[in-house]
Amino acid sequence: GRFEAALRHTEHVARDFAKQTNDFGRMWNWSARACALAGLGRRDEARRVVAQMRPLAHAGTGALMRAHLCLGDMESAEAMMLSRLGSDNADDAVIAFQNWEIGEMPTGPNAVVEAQLSEPRARPSIRAELERRGYVLDVPMTRTFWGAY
Numbered sequence: 001g002r003f004e005a006a007l008r009h010t011e012h013v014a015r016d017f018a019k020q021t022n023d024f025g026r027m028w029n030w031s032a033r034a035c036a037l038a039g040l041g042r043r044d045e046a047r048r049v050v051a052q053m054r055p056l057a058h059a060g061t062g063a064l065m066r067a068h069l070c071l072g073d074m075e076s077a078e079a080m081m082l083s084r085l086g087s088d089n090a091d092d093a094v095i096a097f098q099n100w101e102i103g104e105m106p107t108g109p110n111a112v113v114e115a116q117l118s119e120p121r122a123r124p125s126i127r128a129e130l131e132r133r134g135y136v137l138d139v140p141m142t143r144t145f146w147g148a149y
Helices: 003-016 023-039 043-059 061-071 074-085 091-096 108-122 124-133
Strands: none
Touching: 003 023, 023 043, 023 061, 043 061, 061 074, 061 091, 061 108, 074 091, 074 108, 074 124, 091 124, 108 124
């Protein structure tokens, strides 16, 4: 919920750590930037950041998925998940859809994104691909970075 502070931090990272940041790091910084801009209602700017991310999607699919979810762009989220689930390396996508169940519904900065992840999962195309590729389980663990999105 501290979108201005998050936006300033992404600017600081991009400016002061550009030489030390690889594509994976850039993707997560851009994702945070897109989410902060979306939270501030600056959706056109957020969409431009997402467009900047697309050529490097291979370096951070979870970061790009998170940006789509922050924008509420469920069509792009669905297309991306179908591509990931249909790939030879669908494990990360299947992990993203597990029911992580420690405590209550998530709170804090990821609460909205976590809630929005349920929408693509409910789509018939994704449900069918998930059934083909793996199982969705109730996992009594907290969602970790590696199971992010």
